[in-house]
Amino acid sequence: MKLNKISKLFSGAKNKANNVTLFGATLTAALSMPVMAAEPESTSASQEQEMEVIAVRGIFGSLKKANLLKRTDERIVDAIVAEDIGKLPDNNIAEALQRITGVSIESDFGVGQEVTIRGISENLILLNGRSTAGSGRGGIGLDDFPSSFLKTVEVIKSPTPEMIEGALGGTVNMQTIRPLELSEPLVAITLDGEYADKTENVAPNFSAGIGNNWDLGDAGSFGASVNLSYLDREIRRDEYFNKIDLQDNIDINGDGTIDDSNGPNGKYQRYTQTTVEQKTEERERTAYGISLQWAPVSEEASIYLDINATKLDGGQAAYSILDVGGNVVARDDSYYDANGVLHNYDLDGVLVIPKTWSDFTTDDSTSHALGGEWNITDNIELAAEYSISKSEQRQTASEFNLRPIERTPPTLDLITHTSTGSFTSGSGIPGYTYADSGMLSNPDNLVFREFFHKTIDSDNEEQALRFDFKINDIGLDFVSAVKAGVRFTDRDYSSTRYDLKPNGNTLKDSYKRATDANGNYSPTWIDDPILSGTFTSVDLNNSFDQTGIAGQNDLLNYYVYDAERLKDADATYLLVQQMLQDTSYAMSGSLADNMVEDNGAYKEINEKTSAIYAQFHLDFDDLTAVFGGRYIKTELESSVVDSIDANGNKVLTTGKNDYNDFLPSLNVTYTLTQDTLMRFGAAKVMRRADFGELSPALEIDNSLVTGTQGSYQLEPYRVTQYDLSLEHYFEDGLMSAAIFYKEVNSFTQTDRSCLADSSTVSGQNTTQWDNICLLDTAGQSQGDINFATTDQGLAYVDAEKAAGRTGIVIDTDVNGGSGEVKGLELAYMQQFTSLPGIWSGLGINANYTYADSEQPDGNPLLKISKNTANAQFYWESEDVQLRLAYNWRDRYLDDQVVKRVQTVGELGLNNSDTSLDPTVGNSYREARGQFDFSASWDINDTFTVVGNVVNLTGEPIEYTTELDSTWLYSEADRRYTLGVRAKF
Numbered sequence: 001m002k003l004n005k006i007s008k009l010f011s012g013a014k015n016k017a018n019n020v021t022l023f024g025a026t027l028t029a030a031l032s033m034p035v036m037a038a039e040p041e042s043t044s045a046s047q048e049q050e051m052e053v054i055a056v057r058g059i060f061g062s063l064k065k066a067n068l069l070k071r072t073d074e075r076i077v078d079a080i081v082a083e084d085i086g087k088l089p090d091n092n093i094a095e096a097l098q099r100i101t102g103v104s105i106e107s108d109f110g111v112g113q114e115v116t117i118r119g120i121s122e123n124l125i126l127l128n129g130r131s132t133a134g135s136g137r138g139g140i141g142l143d144d145f146p147s148s149f150l151k152t153v154e155v156i157k158s159p160t161p162e163m164i165e166g167a168l169g170g171t172v173n174m175q176t177i178r179p180l181e182l183s184e185p186l187v188a189i190t191l192d193g194e195y196a197d198k199t200e201n202v203a204p205n206f207s208a209g210i211g212n213n214w215d216l217g218d219a220g221s222f223g224a225s226v227n228l229s230y231l232d233r234e235i236r237r238d239e240y241f242n243k244i245d246l247q248d249n250i251d252i253n254g255d256g257t258i259d260d261s262n263g264p265n266g267k268y269q270r271y272t273q274t275t276v277e278q279k280t281e282e283r284e285r286t287a288y289g290i291s292l293q294w295a296p297v298s299e300e301a302s303i304y305l306d307i308n309a310t311k312l313d314g315g316q317a318a319y320s321i322l323d324v325g326g327n328v329v330a331r332d333d334s335y336y337d338a339n340g341v342l343h344n345y346d347l348d349g350v351l352v353i354p355k356t357w358s359d360f361t362t363d364d365s366t367s368h369a370l371g372g373e374w375n376i377t378d379n380i381e382l383a384a385e386y387s388i389s390k391s392e393q394r395q396t397a398s399e400f401n402l403r404p405i406e407r408t409p410p411t412l413d414l415i416t417h418t419s420t421g422s423f424t425s426g427s428g429i430p431g432y433t434y435a436d437s438g439m440l441s442n443p444d445n446l447v448f449r450e451f452f453h454k455t456i457d458s459d460n461e462e463q464a465l466r467f468d469f470k471i472n473d474i475g476l477d478f479v480s481a482v483k484a485g486v487r488f489t490d491r492d493y494s495s496t497r498y499d500l501k502p503n504g505n506t507l508k509d510s511y512k513r514a515t516d517a518n519g520n521y522s523p524t525w526i527d528d529p530i531l532s533g534t535f536t537s538v539d540l541n542n543s544f545d546q547t548g549i550a551g552q553n554d555l556l557n558y559y560v561y562d563a564e565r566l567k568d569a570d571a572t573y574l575l576v577q578q579m580l581q582d583t584s585y586a587m588s589g590s591l592a593d594n595m596v597e598d599n600g601a602y603k604e605i606n607e608k609t610s611a612i613y614a615q616f617h618l619d620f621d622d623l624t625a626v627f628g629g630r631y632i633k634t635e636l637e638s639s640v641v642d643s644i645d646a647n648g649n650k651v652l653t654t655g656k657n658d659y660n661d662f663l664p665s666l667n668v669t670y671t672l673t674q675d676t677l678m679r680f681g682a683a684k685v686m687r688r689a690d691f692g693e694l695s696p697a698l699e700i701d702n703s704l705v706t707g708t709q710g711s712y713q714l715e716p717y718r719v720t721q722y723d724l725s726l727e728h729y730f731e732d733g734l735m736s737a738a739i740f741y742k743e744v745n746s747f748t749q750t751d752r753s754c755l756a757d758s759s760t761v762s763g764q765n766t767t768q769w770d771n772i773c774l775l776d777t778a779g780q781s782q783g784d785i786n787f788a789t790t791d792q793g794l795a796y797v798d799a800e801k802a803a804g805r806t807g808i809v810i811d812t813d814v815n816g817g818s819g820e821v822k823g824l825e826l827a828y829m830q831q832f833t834s835l836p837g838i839w840s841g842l843g844i845n846a847n848y849t850y851a852d853s854e855q856p857d858g859n860p861l862l863k864i865s866k867n868t869a870n871a872q873f874y875w876e877s878e879d880v881q882l883r884l885a886y887n888w889r890d891r892y893l894d895d896q897v898v899k900r901v902q903t904v905g906e907l908g909l910n911n912s913d914t915s916l917d918p919t920v921g922n923s924y925r926e927a928r929g930q931f932d933f934s935a936s937w938d939i940n941d942t943f944t945v946v947g948n949v950v951n952l953t954g955e956p957i958e959y960t961t962e963l964d965s966t967w968l969y970s971e972a973d974r975r976y977t978l979g980v981r982a983k984f
Helices: 013-032 045-050 058-072 093-097 569-579 793-802 837-841
Strands: 077-081 103-108 111-117 124-127 152-156 171-175 186-196 201-215 221-248 267-295 301-336 342-358 361-375 380-404 419-424 431-434 446-471 479-500 535-538 558-561 595-597 603-620 623-644 650-673 676-687 698-700 706-709 717-730 733-745 748-755 808-815 819-831 842-854 867-876 880-889 892-895 923-925 928-938 943-950 957-961 966-972 975-983
Touching: 058 077, 058 717, 058 733, 058 819, 058 842, 058 867, 058 880, 093 103, 093 111, 093 152, 186 221, 267 342, 267 419, 301 419, 301 558, 342 558, 380 558, 380 569, 446 569, 837 842, 837 867
Parallel strands: 124 171, 706 808
Antiparallel strands: 077 152, 103 111, 152 171, 186 201, 186 975, 201 221, 221 267, 221 966, 267 301, 301 342, 301 361, 342 380, 342 419, 361 380, 380 446, 419 431, 446 479, 479 595, 479 603, 535 558, 603 623, 623 650, 650 676, 676 717, 698 706, 717 733, 733 819, 748 808, 819 842, 842 867, 867 880, 880 928, 892 923, 923 957, 928 943, 943 975, 957 966
């Protein structure tokens, strides 16, 4: 196979129009032809001098096409181009985008989910240039949309006025092929099997694309394409984590002298609340896309209809073992490390809480558009589009919890079963054993504690109408085009929560609240005949096989309610109803009958925007520029429930917030030489707060310990950014460098307060007593956050709760000061075609990003690594392609309000007050690298065998505190894919 050579591509600015036309034709042909793009049947002599068009195929062809897009765009852009129809380099869009300079990803269950661009996660996901609706502001999830539908994915880092506002880091634009672009009928089918090594499950992954266009004679041309995709995946995530708190130094060796921990402020770090969570998720995704297009004979206009829909369904089987309480007892092998972390010790008097749970979200999302383009004259173009995007989500969360209570006859006295836990450090997950070997399995010690069930339904719908005008000649030689347009949107967002509350209350702590006819406690032990066949032993032979385990760990073998049964919440409810039928907690009716709406959590938001823009395209031979501005008006109404009228209808109270933004931008490209471009970009961009942040509705957890509250008065993020890049193109590759700077205004920061709520007296769960804020005066909320000390302990918190002096920690986002991001990007791509023989198929694509950031409190921005590197090494022949990809990013701040480390900060104050130490509660994800491998073999012109491995070496993830102590280990499946692609 002769690989593509595009030499002397754009030799002068005077020929830019012809070059863009040639590029568009070449790219379209390469994407749409089934095997190999032939040379054009006829080209002018001047065109032949400027470019040689030969077959574009394979990894190098895909990278070459991406370079063409980057080179010819007027903005600072990077792209990923499908090697062929439905064949992006990775099976997941986010995982493909992480190969781009300046892009990092966040994963869930080891599957790429979200992207950060130049260290910022507030980005915008577009489909064919229009906005999409997901659960939040940014658009559809990148793991939700099938990569097989796409021909190109652009990452736009320097915006122009015509672009939709809402991206702070960059805009991701996913593009599908138009049916009139097809040069001949197309049928492409892919069938893969994906094996996940933790679940040992093989998931079917099917996609198909069919397209054609027809010459209708005098009626013009009509094209149609249909894409289908189906994925049924089962994956697992194992997590092991602790609570870390700071304590005074202790006498380790028992000699009567306090040992110095070397920790900050004379404190040592202690691990408590050891927790193992193992969650298996079944995710079924069904998607389809339909594109219809018509153009008249004159080809001076076209009309298109795009219909896209994705449905996500599935469920979770999740288990959690929480080890609570206990007093530190030093052992002979106890010691402090250099960070003041205490290792190898016992916790005397611990209890365990086994939990079966699930918090799966189902989603139906659609994105439809009707639009057209019309060349009114040779000089004036008009484009119009109406689109509607919608996401309907249901989040279902269920829990079936146990409690360690020693078996006794019905009595007024319940004895908590405790033991001594022994903590041993080493390589990997710490070892943890109990003096009572039956702590997690003996039915004499475990009773039913509670059953929770809630649903949250959210609807997010946006209707958008836009008109764009373009004038190609206004009579000035240096103005190549003028664009202007308007866009109007109407967004409706709502969220409704329902909780299981039979008789008006949850089933919290029913083991000690449900009493029999004599007033005695009536707990149900797990070997009760009612529960026969509903419990299972969990002992997974591949738990934490990536991290390793430092000796025996009893938390990995436990007896618990079967999570497969919990997926059927109705059946679990009937079981609990049977257990409680002769007690004071007896329930009547079905699960649906006892679901009560939480009116305090109701959210209703309407947001209308109006935008107008103008941009000018300038051409001064070697220098071209696009400049202009976009003016946007935003009108927001945010409603919550004020009261319920006599008919049971909600009476809403509405807050309003209107604001305007003017977003100027400038993009300049200077042709230094025929193959070297210098670009400069400057722009103001904005991003509105997410919907949950814009509602003053209260979201409180089931334990009545923590919650969140938004505000409709939040101003949007506003960023001023500058970019300077240098790009050098050569026959077989590219070298580029860029520097960027972003000044972030209207920053949001978290304010914490202690909310007084009467429901805490009877409903607050004090198991994790050290996370409960204390009130100075019963019934009065306060700004100060105070917690009980270790010496005060659980008994003190229970007494304060009974007196009404415990509250709920509420986090509220408010506008704060400003921050910044500055950085450097380097990229290099080359195929070594000059090497002899088969070695000419070797190639490399590598990049590096440095990003330094700071927010108002002095911490770095969330989710931003200072150093990120990507490298792809590949080799291809005419029939075989091999690629080894590596992604690495160093430590970054993942979260600033983490309950498990909420008192751990740089100064070692053992206090959650961020005004004294803004680093308390910080959680960092440690540096991590991952190898991915892919291969393909073209059996013939129709069939190709493909395979890939994600996370080839099985790399886990570690999270640490501000004081460098590891508090969480997380790992997910390696995923192996083998399949076949066919194209007819």
